Amino acid sequence: MDYVQITDSQRQQMLATIGAGSIEELLRDIPPDVRLGRPLDLPAGLTEQEARRAVRELAGESRGADRLACFAGGGAYDHYIPAVVDALASQGQFLTAYTPYQAEASQGSLQAFFEFQTLICQLTGLDVANASLYEGASALAEAVLMAVDDTGHRRVVLAEPLHPHYRRVVQTYMADLPVECVVVPAKAGQADLDALRTALTDDLAALVVQSPNFYGLIERQLPVLAEAVHAAGGAMVQVFDPISLAILRRPGSQGVDVAVGEGQPLGIPLSFGGPYLGLFACRQQYVRRVPGRLIGQTTDAQGHRAFCLTLQTREQHIRRAKATSNICTNQGLMALRAAIYLAAIGPHGLANVATVSLQRAHALARRIGELPGYALPFGDQPFFREFVVRCPTGAVDRLFDAGAERGLLPGVKLGAFDESLADCVLVACTEKRTEAEMDALVTLLAEVGR
Amino acid sequence: MDYVQITDSQRQQMLATIGAGSIEELLRDIPPDVRLGRPLDLPAGLTEQEARRAVRELAGESRGADRLACFAGGGAYDHYIPAVVDALASQGQFLTAYTPYQAEASQGSLQAFFEFQTLICQLTGLDVANASLYEGASALAEAVLMAVDDTGHRRVVLAEPLHPHYRRVVQTYMADLPVECVVVPAKAGQADLDALRTALTDDLAALVVQSPNFYGLIERQLPVLAEAVHAAGGAMVQVFDPISLAILRRPGSQGVDVAVGEGQPLGIPLSFGGPYLGLFACRQQYVRRVPGRLIGQTTDAQGHRAFCLTLQTREQHIRRAKATSNICTNQGLMALRAAIYLAAIGPHGLANVATVSLQRAHALARRIGELPGYALPFGDQPFFREFVVRCPTGAVDRLFDAGAERGLLPGVKLGAFDESLADCVLVACTEKRTEAEMDALVTLLAEVGR
Amino acid sequence: MNAPTEPTIFEKSCPGSNPGRYVPAAEGPTPAELLGPAGAELLADAPPPLPEMGELQVVRHYTHLATRNFSVDANFYPLGSCTMKYNPRVNEWAAAQSGLADLHPLTPAPLAQGALRLMFELSRDLAEIAGLHATTLNPAAGAHGELTALKVIIAYHQSRGQKRTKVLTPDSAHGTNPASCTVCGRSAVPVKSRPDGRIDLDDLAAKLDDQTAALMITNPNTLGLFERDICRAAELVHQAGAQLYLDGANMNAILGLARPGDFGADAMHFNLHKTFSTPHGGGGPGAGPVAVAEHLAPFLPTPQVVQREGRYELDWDRPDSIGMVRSFAGQFGMFVRAWTYIRCLGPAGLKRASETAVLNANYLAAKLRSLLPLPHELPCMHEFVLSAQRPGQDDRGLAGRIAKRLIDFGIHPPTVYFPLIVPEALMVEPTETESLAMLDSFVAALAEIVRELESNPVVLDHAPHHATVAKVDEVAAARSPVLRWQ
Amino acid sequence: MNAPTEPTIFEKSCPGSNPGRYVPAAEGPTPAELLGPAGAELLADAPPPLPEMGELQVVRHYTHLATRNFSVDANFYPLGSCTMKYNPRVNEWAAAQSGLADLHPLTPAPLAQGALRLMFELSRDLAEIAGLHATTLNPAAGAHGELTALKVIIAYHQSRGQKRTKVLTPDSAHGTNPASCTVCGRSAVPVKSRPDGRIDLDDLAAKLDDQTAALMITNPNTLGLFERDICRAAELVHQAGAQLYLDGANMNAILGLARPGDFGADAMHFNLHKTFSTPHGGGGPGAGPVAVAEHLAPFLPTPQVVQREGRYELDWDRPDSIGMVRSFAGQFGMFVRAWTYIRCLGPAGLKRASETAVLNANYLAAKLRSLLPLPHELPCMHEFVLSAQRPGQDDRGLAGRIAKRLIDFGIHPPTVYFPLIVPEALMVEPTETESLAMLDSFVAALAEIVRELESNPVVLDHAPHHATVAKVDEVAAARSPVLRWQ
Ligand SMILES: Cc1ncc(COP(=O)(O)O)c(C=O)c1O
Numbered sequence A, B: 001m002d003y004v005q006i007t008d009s010q011r012q013q014m015l016a017t018i019g020a021g022s023i024e025e026l027l028r029d030i031p032p033d034v035r036l037g038r039p040l041d042l043p044a045g046l047t048e049q050e051a052r053r054a055v056r057e058l059a060g061e062s063r064g065a066d067r068l069a070c071f072a073g074g075g076a077y078d079h080y081i082p083a084v085v086d087a088l089a090s091q092g093q094f095l096t097a098y099t100p101y102q103a104e105a106s107q108g109s110l111q112a113f114f115e116f117q118t119l120i121c122q123l124t125g126l127d128v129a130n131a132s133l134y135e136g137a138s139a140l141a142e143a144v145l146m147a148v149d150d151t152g153h154r155r156v157v158l159a160e161p162l163h164p165h166y167r168r169v170v171q172t173y174m175a176d177l178p179v180e181c182v183v184v185p186a187k188a189g190q191a192d193l194d195a196l197r198t199a200l201t202d203d204l205a206a207l208v209v210q211s212p213n214f215y216g217l218i219e220r221q222l223p224v225l226a227e228a229v230h231a232a233g234g235a236m237v238q239v240f241d242p243i244s245l246a247i248l249r250r251p252g253s254q255g256v257d258v259a260v261g262e263g264q265p266l267g268i269p270l271s272f273g274g275p276y277l278g279l280f281a282c283r284q285q286y287v288r289r290v291p292g293r294l295i296g297q298t299t300d301a302q303g304h305r306a307f308c309l310t311l312q313t314r315e316q317h318i319r320r321a322k323a324t325s326n327i328c329t330n331q332g333l334m335a336l337r338a339a340i341y342l343a344a345i346g347p348h349g350l351a352n353v354a355t356v357s358l359q360r361a362h363a364l365a366r367r368i369g370e371l372p373g374y375a376l377p378f379g380d381q382p383f384f385r386e387f388v389v390r391c392p393t394g395a396v397d398r399l400f401d402a403g404a405e406r407g408l409l410p411g412v413k414l415g416a417f418d419e420s421l422a423d424c425v426l427v428a429c430t431e432k433r434t435e436a437e438m439d440a441l442v443t444l445l446a447e448v449g450r
Numbered sequence C, D: 001m002n003a004p005t006e007p008t009i010f011e012k013s014c015p016g017s018n019p020g021r022y023v024p025a026a027e028g029p030t031p032a033e034l035l036g037p038a039g040a041e042l043l044a045d046a047p048p049p050l051p052e053m054g055e056l057q058v059v060r061h062y063t064h065l066a067t068r069n070f071s072v073d074a075n076f077y078p079l080g081s082c083t084m085k086y087n088p089r090v091n092e093w094a095a096a097q098s099g100l101a102d103l104h105p106l107t108p109a110p111l112a113q114g115a116l117r118l119m120f121e122l123s124r125d126l127a128e129i130a131g132l133h134a135t136t137l138n139p140a141a142g143a144h145g146e147l148t149a150l151k152v153i154i155a156y157h158q159s160r161g162q163k164r165t166k167v168l169t170p171d172s173a174h175g176t177n178p179a180s181c182t183v184c185g186r187s188a189v190p191v192k193s194r195p196d197g198r199i200d201l202d203d204l205a206a207k208l209d210d211q212t213a214a215l216m217i218t219n220p221n222t223l224g225l226f227e228r229d230i231c232r233a234a235e236l237v238h239q240a241g242a243q244l245y246l247d248g249a250n251m252n253a254i255l256g257l258a259r260p261g262d263f264g265a266d267a268m269h270f271n272l273h274k275t276f277s278t279p280h281g282g283g284g285p286g287a288g289p290v291a292v293a294e295h296l297a298p299f300l301p302t303p304q305v306v307q308r309e310g311r312y313e314l315d316w317d318r319p320d321s322i323g324m325v326r327s328f329a330g331q332f333g334m335f336v337r338a339w340t341y342i343r344c345l346g347p348a349g350l351k352r353a354s355e356t357a358v359l360n361a362n363y364l365a366a367k368l369r370s371l372l373p374l375p376h377e378l379p380c381m382h383e384f385v386l387s388a389q390r391p392g393q394d395d396r397g398l399a400g401r402i403a404k405r406l407i408d409f410g411i412h413p414p415t416v417y418f419p420l421i422v423p424e425a426l427m428v429e430p431t432e433t434e435s436l437a438m439l440d441s442f443v444a445a446l447a448e449i450v451r452e453l454e455s456n457p458v459v460l461d462h463a464p465h466h467a468t469v470a471k472v473d474e475v476a477a478a479r480s481p482v483l484r485w486q
């Protein structure tokens, strides 16, 4: 199966128009000695029918949330996606357009992204949001880069518990730059206020705090930290969870300057880690330093409202080496999905999602905490929809093996991130998890714990 | 979950505009004693999330062709449906429009159906095709009714082997009419030429022959029969299979006057029997008697080509009791699917579908015919993609039970249609059946037959 | 951005551009070889002359065509009698699930329990909504349901030794009612409507006799009015030994409020594509299940879904049945959608849907009656009929002109010229799923058009002005029909 | 049928119209109760001020917006450097399959074998197509791939004790190339192009030194020309101890014809959204896998998909790795599409795709060179750059005006004003999936526009005339930015 429409006789006719005897002649600029003299070593082409079989086979070799009740979180959550999101986002005119360089031919995407920017501002309580970055972790790296550029400072402080992927990505991004990246360990599962205060010296570019943090706890000290950050001349950066903002205080009201997050929970499939959606919002002061596309409102020649890419002088295609970021292709379709999700579910629906997730997570935590052999190391602190469970020594692998047999994914093994947590599992609960599934998980834990 | 958008306060405002105190007041024309004084006895409403779970549960209680290699045919076939068919036919502007009464607001559907009519003419070699009927069997009944009206004759001859559902539907339709419906039994799996000749008396309204017939055999005597039918002043009606016409002689070249068929194989899901697609094509002479919608080409006020419903004086909404049929809602979306299927797969693709199905069916028949205990009662006659297998006495049920365990649906049990064929299975093979599945079926038969 | 003309797929065809590699290419023995000596005369000389194009061309073609339609998804679509409510996307998801969409219709019952359970439950739900005893899901649409039910009624009469050759239909009835009578070999006899838009009981009584098989009545009727005397009408019908058939096209007005069985109907059809939100698909498919009272149940067509010892199956063995009315067991994909819809809404949601449909219609009627004559008194039920025949004016064709002009406002026109008893009828059915803002913008559009009618009527004559095409010449189309591309 | 203005979702909002019943309603203890004493200060006083509307309103809104876009599905879209080829629908089906779409990224490897196998096979396939040793799938897009590869190269140099502070990029390079250098703390140094559009080897040699980390080159380059001296360039680069990085945005020209590894590249990125047919989504997502030679492989980011004893897993334990460049393992949904595409086409199909892309570009170039200046000699590869700067004319802004006018013909404009070295550049990339008829109609449209330029240039100044909106005022937008609805 291929998608070429030119026929053999047309090819001849076209070659004649070109004045070439063969396609080979058109390829004459490729030095003969680097021409590939053999077919690529790939499996032979399939018919569409065969390709579908092959995909179905692959899909059958993995067990997604449809077949494995998903208590895993750790940065990606199995929230309910209304059917209308798939139906609307898959419309070909959205799917197969590209970056709206030509505003007059792209009002649909432009308006959708403008609305997306507004929705993210509404959610975060901040002034400006861009039209998406790749995903949460690299969005954080971009935020830190922006703070470094803006402040001219060179010290970046990362408050644990920060999602380890996010920490590592920031470290990778900073590795080749004259920036010092300080990681301040957590204390009792939360950012360590005292240690952080000490770390916030006056060459501070940014402090990064995640809330709800990697262990699911809601950080209580954001306003206090923000004050200290501002005193040090730095930017307060929060990694947020968009669902949590249906009920939790918004970054804009907590002294946060730049809020970044993973937009996946907003109607985007788990899809083994991507494509996801980097959310980026900040205060007005940074508007000319924002990375990525920005859509602006303007008018057309007849005075009608219209939208276009704007402040493009920030961007690589205009400013090249002096751009505020190197990003070009972004996550437009995912931004569209998030916008459709928010429009469909609405503020009350989003509050339901957040509240029911929180309620179920708390109910589940309580039950697990009562199981002999299990403990909730941070059980006394406020958490959103995710919590750490300490299991009987050596039980974690058995838990996952037995879970797989019963159609349960019990959570995320924390040992992979931190050896000291080898006996810990991070358990998340969304509104999709039923009582029956929660019962099954509790039973599983109880049995394995015996 | 419901889809009402009016809010409580709007309801009050609207009632005020109306001048009513309550919705109850608007319902005052319903006699109080027939008001339902209790809620309907139905399960309570679900959230969308719960409804999806409930559907998935139902779906899990059935085993479709994805999980059960389908050798069943008998009027519905598991042909490959290109992904593009689903994607294009599900566009909301096709899905949620209705009958194109207002031509200017419906050029999309109208052109698609006009093209569909043309495609069916191209396939059948006939002059006129309508924009769809419900499905194959009722389309046949409509064809017979048309022939009765056109000829003024009252005798309808059905040549077996005709699909039993089709026979029964024609009988139901004719039951209350002054029409005599004669069923002429098959001979050696084919229409019985001699018996039919005798039955074609000169009060003949129509002879109905299915080819490929219910046993999968290609009828050889269509032109001869057509001649006899015409001599008797009747109409020659063929029940055809649209896939077969990629390679078989077209009705229009065999003396057929009216060709009807089931359009399901043209890109329409099996979907447990519907919605399917009634195909109806005929010679020009019948154009003002055709049942159902017809789309015509015309021009708009600026002289541009445009399309509209036409010859509506045939139809119930104009002619009421004198209409040529009572049909109103038809199978528009299925006609659209068939058109997209044919446009995508093209003549070469359709020939591949037909030829590969035929080849696999023949290969499979040969192998089954060689198995001890099995016989092909009509194995010496030309067949398309379906054939009758006579199994060892009493083996049929075991075959289906064992097949289910191995993920195979071995075919259609003929005993349900004709007790004399209680040991027979109708086995169909499409291009989707793989060598591995065919091997598995042969192995199954061999093992059960031992 | 639409061009006035979109070339047809035939004009876009390019021979050789589509090798059709969706499926395996044919290799090995040719059909001629496999069919043996008979083959030659059976095989066509050449493949059918279908168009050829690559997949991108196909996608572009149908993407373009889609934008040349009005639809519920893009437009307000108050097409009376058609209940153009929102079609929830979750229903489409449901119908596409493996285990439903890919299920062969002759799959043995043990392997099709989910599908059969769905059908069983839907039958039961519809019987409850109808207030009747049993349901057949077989009929493919409303008209097919009428035909099926009439045959059931005829069979019932025949079982009692009666032929009964005629069927009464009000003059306001939908065209399918009389047409269905004809298809069943029965003559349709019109019954008059009273000035208040309800059936004339005197005329009914006069026409009922021992040859009357049934009265087919629509309630709420096609004027959107509830037949206040329905119980009396039922009594008269039953006294004459006839059956009361309810055309359920307007069930969206009375879900959970009143049940046809409770007001005397012996049989009725549903239109799942109206009341239960299955999409109209540019003309179909629909589904027309028929619910009947207990005395009619033995005559329902085959197959019938039944539950036996907790297992579901198709019952083919029904000695009194009228037989089959279609192949297989019905428009299953529509059942999945309707089942999902009924599950989502539940009893409270269904009732709220009808109440809101009635509210929206009365609101529109109250607003519009100052713009155009409203021949019948309010309240209406879920729809109402305006007349574009203003007193003392020559308004012939005005309903049609208003309809065309509405297209310029991005609104699909109401049903026009039906029912026949209202001159220049504009039949408006807003449904329960529209927003107040949309209802108000419809009012504003009609107000504007009525203003134009005074100030600049020629604007209406040449409407639509902003549609994909200008006014379409339907007369020319019928004069010399071109029914296929050539 | 498009209105000039579509109200925003905020303007359509109606408080109370959306109870949000997709998910269970919250019952039981409130968050404040559950969060305990700390709760009060953590919870917001009110929910965020999101818009409220029913599902039908949502559907209408996004249905309307969709029709306000040009797209490959509806329009010829010869946007140079972006490879706007057809995006097969079967790929969308594949990515939506359960087992792929619903797979949590932290699912233990034994339960994710299918997904991991797909990634492993895709990595291997891309390495084969690149002629290189190993691939990372992590990068989210081309620019992200550049950044990743530069970091790999830097790490490689560092492993040899070298810092190397600068990176050479031709003056024809895409903006992401120098921008990526900056993000990696390296200074981008431009290398001149020769009049024939290829890299100036003398300038290259002059600028290469022991501080040069790499040359980033695009081949075919952004003029659509194959760098004939690529092997010599590679030699010079390697002699200076630097690495040759290939920007693979233009791989659609050379699939199965020539491999970057074979002409000297040490590292390269692919754009799956260009070459391998994944849809562009109105700006993204894409995917930018990076393939590298063996000596660079140890430095690739984590995680890396590996096969061990027939099982697939993610390898996190890579001591020399640059670390992570994003969370989780990449744009998996794009991998599914690209894998499906590569499986469908196979080696023959991929080669045919490139050959046809080259054929189509040369055909268009041959036809168009009489209309507008073509600054560089043919043959081109898969694209070419016209100049709307006609000799002796003041044509400032003409490329932009032609672009806007093309919109009136239903054609998405080519890339304009890039590459920077061609004045008034119009960069045309037809791709292999277009029909000859479409290519010819593009030629006809440009011919018409060039005629207008003589006869009636004002038509161009005010274009577009038939788009959803008239010419958009981008200057005003940037002057006082309005970046959110208020
Ligand atoms: C009142 C009435 N009865 C019957 C029908 C026929 O239903 P269907 O179109 O489903 O066959 C309709 C359809 O429009 C109708 O409005």
Ligand SMILES: Cc1ncc(COP(=O)(O)O)c(C=O)c1O
Residues within 6 Å of the ligand: A327, A328, A329, D081, D082, D141, D142, D143, D144, D174, D176, D177, D218, D222, D247, D249, D250, D271, D286, D287, D288
């Ligand atoms: C030549 C070239 N290099 C790099 C890029 C950047 O790729 P991406 O947009 O995927 O980040 C592009 C994209 O347009 C390009 O054309």
